[in-house]
Amino acid sequence: MKLVKKTPEYSIFQRGDERYAVQDAKRKPVNGDEKVSILAAEGLLKAPAPKPAPVEEAPAEESAAEEVAAEAEAAPDADAAEDTPEA
Structure with missing residues (x-):
């Protein structure tokens, strides 16, 4: 291992x-959040970019629900037309 900074x-x-190891003053390894904060403060670790918020699929679901409702409304009209006797 090569000493980078002391x-x-x-x-x-x-x-x-090519990864980094951090040891405290007592030569004990430092891990977890403390290691990440030390490496980030020294500029050796680049924080990942935050993930973009997921796009909501709700409008597509609403339009599907509207189509089903429209079909349900149209169906009774078609049935009513069939029940009337043709002259």
């Missing part, structure tokens, strides 16, 4: 696979 609180190393 401070009184921690040491940052770059591993052979």
Whole structure:
């Protein structure tokens, strides 16, 4: 491992696979959120871009419901036309 930066609180190393390892002043490994915050503060870690909000599918569902309602309204008219005797 190659030493990248050393401070009184921690040491940052770059591993052979290009990832980073962080050790505290007592040479104990630092992991999790604390490691991420240290690497981000040093500019070694780029935070991922936030995912865009999902597009709501509700309008498509509403239009499908409207089509079903329109068909239901049209159906009684067709039945009424069939019930009347033709002259």
